Amino acid sequence: MNYSRKTGKLISTNFERYFMDWYKVALESEFFDNTRKVVQVAGRKVLVLRFKHEYLAVDNACPHLRFPLEQGTVTDDCGIICPFHHSAFDLRTGDVKEWSPWPPGLGRILGAISREKALKVYATKVEDGYVWVNPDFL
Numbered sequence: 001m002n003y004s005r006k007t008g009k010l011i012s013t014n015f016e017r018y019f020m021d022w023y024k025v026a027l028e029s030e031f032f033d034n035t036r037k038v039v040q041v042a043g044r045k046v047l048v049l050r051f052k053h054e055y056l057a058v059d060n061a062c063p064h065l066r067f068p069l070e071q072g073t074v075t076d077d078c079g080i081i082c083p084f085h086h087s088a089f090d091l092r093t094g095d096v097k098e099w100s101p102w103p104p105g106l107g108r109i110l111g112a113i114s115r116e117k118a119l120k121v122y123a124t125k126v127e128d129g130y131v132w133v134n135p136d137f138l
């Protein structure tokens, strides 16, 4: 059995997961380290990245004010920093590392507009030469 790290709810067994909706989003050969693509998965804009040979998929909308994350800075510790108010998130778990610190002073006020919440992350796999994303929130 698999349980969500965020909610503690049962996701599925591995057997069930095989039959859940996976979306083929790109050829694996299109990706090099630090390649990023925004793809549509089940009506959502999902940012897919390759980070040190690992494929990661997250919502392309920053949880702070929903601005796009695709131009964000990927950090060596597998994080992403939003280009707008510099909120930072763990790309594997979606955990908030920092919430709206930019610009100095004003960033804290902007941070209070929207309460702190994690970035949505999605399961990925590589199969048959393609990168796949499962839109079920982990």
Ligand code: FES
Binding pocket: 062, 063, 064, 065, 066, 067, 082, 083, 084, 085, 086, 087, 100
């Ligand atoms: S929209 Fe990303 S930090 Fe504000």
